[in-house]
Amino acid sequence: MDVSAGDLNAPHSMGTTIIGVTYDGGVVLGADSRTSTGMYVANRASDKITKLTDNVYMCRSGSAADSQIVSDYVRYFLHQHTIQLGQPSTVKVAANLVRLLSYNNKNMLQTGLIIGGWDKYEGGKIYGIPLGGTILEQPFAIGGSGSSYLYGFFDQAWKEGMTQEEAEQLVVKAVSLAIARDGASGGVVRTVTINSEGVTRKFYPGDKLSLWHEELEPQNSLLDILSTGSPEPMVS
Amino acid sequence: MGGSYGSTLRYKSVERLKPVGKHSLIGASGEISDFQEIMRYLDDLILSDNMWDDGNSLGPKEVHNYLTRVMYNRRNKFNPLWNSLVLGGVKNGQKYLGTVSMIGVHYEDNHVATGFGNHLARPLLRDEWRENLTFEEGVILLEKCMRVLLYRDRSAVNKLQIAKITEEGVTISPPYSLKTFWNFSAFENPTHGAEGSW
Numbered sequence: 001m002d003v004s005a006g007d008l009n010a011p012h013s014m015g016t017t018i019i020g021v022t023y024d025g026g027v028v029l030g031a032d033s034r035t036s037t038g039m040y041v042a043n044r045a046s047d048k049i050t051k052l053t054d055n056v057y058m059c060r061s062g063s064a065a066d067s068q069i070v071s072d073y074v075r076y077f078l079h080q081h082t083i084q085l086g087q088p089s090t091v092k093v094a095a096n097l098v099r100l101l102s103y104n105n106k107n108m109l110q111t112g113l114i115i116g117g118w119d120k121y122e123g124g125k126i127y128g129i130p131l132g133g134t135i136l137e138q139p140f141a142i143g144g145s146g147s148s149y150l151y152g153f154f155d156q157a158w159k160e161g162m163t164q165e166e167a168e169q170l171v172v173k174a175v176s177l178a179i180a181r182d183g184a185s186g187g188v189v190r191t192v193t194i195n196s197e198g199v200t201r202k203f204y205p206g207d208k209l210s211l212w213h214e215e216l217e218p219q220n221s222l223l224d225i226l227s228t229g230s231p232e233p234m235v236s
Numbered sequence: 237m238g239g240s241y242g243s244t245l246r247y248k249s250v251e252r253l254k255p256v257g258k259h260s261l262i263g264a265s266g267e268i269s270d271f272q273e274i275m276r277y278l279d280d281l282i283l284s285d286n287m288w289d290d291g292n293s294l295g296p297k298e299v300h301n302y303l304t305r306v307m308y309n310r311r312n313k314f315n316p317l318w319n320s321l322v323l324g325g326v327k328n329g330q331k332y333l334g335t336v337s338m339i340g341v342h343y344e345d346n347h348v349a350t351g352f353g354n355h356l357a358r359p360l361l362r363d364e365w366r367e368n369l370t371f372e373e374g375v376i377l378l379e380k381c382m383r384v385l386l387y388r389d390r391s392a393v394n395k396l397q398i399a400k401i402t403e404e405g406v407t408i409s410p411p412y413s414l415k416t417f418w419n420f421s422a423f424e425n426p427t428h429g430a431e432g433s434w
Contacts, residue, residue, distance in 0.1 A: 015243065015390075033423075034390075035434060039352070041388045045423035046434040064434070071432045145243060183243040183390040188418050201425065205418030214248040215394065216413040222375050222398050225412055 015184020017146025017175050018048060018059035020116040021158075022139050023167035026124040026195025027116040030171035031059050032146065032179050033187035044187045053078050054199070056094040056117030057192050061144035062131075067111040070101050091117040095127035095135060103133025112143040118194045146178030146185035153177060164193060168202070176209040237411055238393035239268050245393055253399045255406040257282045260296040260325035261399050262303075265350035266338065267318035274317060277306060296325025296332040300342070308340025320350035325401050349381075352389040357381035371400060383414050 019030040031048040034041055048060050050071045056078070060067035074097045078089050081097075095115040102109060115127040128141035140158055142150050153174060162170065168191055175189045189204040207218060219225055239247030252271070253263050256278050264271040281302060285294045294302075300323040310316050316338045324333045335348040347361040360381050369377070375398055386392045394416070399408040427433050 036390055039390045041390060043434050044387050045418070045420075045426060047425070047427040050427070051431045068432050075431065181245050183240060183245055186390075188423065203424050205423075206416050207418065216411065218394065218413045218415040220415055221379055222409055222412060223372055225409070 015146070015182065016048060016061040016144030017150070017178035017182060017185040018061050018112075018114050018143045019147075019150075019171050019174055020059060020114040020126040020128070020141045021162075021167050021171055022116075022124045022126050023162045023164055025164065026118050026193060027126055028164070028167045028171050029057055029059050029114065029116045029192045029194070030175050031144075031190050032175055032185040033190060034179075034185055035064055036184060041186065046187070047190060049190055049192045049201075051075070052094050052115070053082060053089050053117070055088050055119060055194060056091050056115065057194060057199070058094075058098065059114040059116070059143065060111065061113070062111035063109070066109045067113065070098060070109070070111060070113070073101060074098050088119060090119040090121060091115065091125040091127065092119075092122070092137075095125075095129065095137075098127075098129055099133055099135040102129055102131075106131075106133050114141045114143050116192075116194060118196060120196075124195065142174070144178075144185065146175075146182035149178050149181045150174050164195070168193060172204055173210070176204075177212060179206075179209075180212045180215065237395040237397065238391060240391045243390070245391070248393050248395060249411060251397070253397050253408050255408070256299055256323075256325075257285070257294055258405060259293065259327040259401070260299050260323060261401050261406050261408075262299075263322040263324075263350075263399075265320045270317040270319050274303070274306070274319065274321070278302075293327075295327035295330075296323055296334070297327075299323055299325070300332070300334040300336065300344075304336045304340060304342040307336050307338060307342075311339045322348055322350060325406075326403050329403060352385055352392075353381065356384050356388055360384070379414060383416065386414060386416065 015034060015036055017032045021028045029049050033046045035043040035046045050058050050060060052058050052075050058071055077097050078094055082089050098113055098115055112131055113129045118124045126138055126141050128136045128138050142154060157170060171191055172189050179185045188206060191202045193200045237249050238245055239250040250268060253261060254275060256262050303321055303323060307317060318338055320338060321336050333348055334342060334344040336342040347365050349357045364377055378398060382396055386394055394413045395411050397409050397411055
């Protein structure tokens with residue numbers, strides 16, 4: 001009946017908000033968890049932060065298929081590289097392998113990626129690899145459709161030399177703000193923190209995030225509101 | 237209560253449920269400017285009806301029919317009002333619930349929906365709606381549908397209103413939010429053992 005309630009055969013796209021931030025001692029990667037086909041949310045709890053090696057992870061955005069296949073190839077190459085090198089790969093090598101795939105296949109791929117990790121030579125590093133295969137080493141990187149809403153926020157809130165807690169809080173707050181305004185982002189906030197000690201995954205469900213402008217405290221039901229005899233009765 | 241602009245959730249407190257006359261309520265989805273124009277048409281319609289001062293008043297069936305004519309005639313001129321509308325009401329003890337789309341497709345049923353509601357909510361309603369639900373049961377059922385839509389429709393925002401129409405009149409709740417559920421163990425580490433998947 002409705003002209004178009006969403007094209008359910010559209011390719012899976014991780015509209016997405018992805019973030020990578022360096023801090024004093026490591027990096028924090030963050031992402032939302034929404035994967036959509038057209039206007040339908042195909043997966044509300046996706047994991048967009050993908051392991052490349054024990055010490056290097058990648059945030060994926062854009063085409064779900066393209067970003068997955070890139071991560072699969074890079075994981076395969078890095079596995080061999082680690083064996084041949086005899087020690088963990090550096091973040092720079094991992095990022096450059098991603099760049100080579102993204103750049104050399106630029107006409108076919110539609111995926112923006114953020115690589116983050118820790119190695120013993122350079123410590124925590126973030127590399128942004130947007131659509132055409134440019135590689136940029138940055139103190140922090142944002143990507144995905146939700147990142148449009150975060151440029152101003154990071155201009156104001158980013159600081160050099162944050163602690164791990166500050167960096168994690170910044171990432172969670174930022175993803176949460178983007179989710180509030182980007183229809184293509186949603187669900188839970190996932191973070192991965194990488195430092196000399198290893199890797200920690202965290203999970204922040206929607207109900208644990210702060211409320212932003214015009215957002216209200218969630219209720220079990222309207223019936224609870226009505227029965228508490230609230231001072232704002234139903235209006236007409 | 238969302239008003240999207242492409243993929244941006246631009247306005248998060250748009251009132252999309254409005255009373256119409258004494259007996260009806262309209263709910264709209266789609267282009268907000270066109271809905272506001274429809275409200276102007278309806279306000280004129282109700283005003284004219286009142287000016288007769290004859291003790292009669294337009295009921296929900298009549299309002300629904302008027303809307304159907306408006307939407308269909310605009311469609312024929314290739315200049316549609318880009319809305320899907322739900323029209324409900326009670327007059328002289330008779331309940332009425334109908335819907336009309338931007339191209340003039342219209343029907344009545346015990347449960348209707350717009351947009352993704354047709355795909356996600358109607359199946360739930362087909363299973364769980366029955367005659368003589370109480371108001372409380374109706375609210376619980378509607379909230380179940382709205383929660384699914386909140387999870388699965390990209391244009392949904394967590395703010396809604398529920399309206400009740402009875403012989404006594406129309407009441408629309410204040411805006412409120414629903415709790416959502418994310419604490420399934422499957423959600424915590426979904427790609428464990430299958431790196432690169434979802």
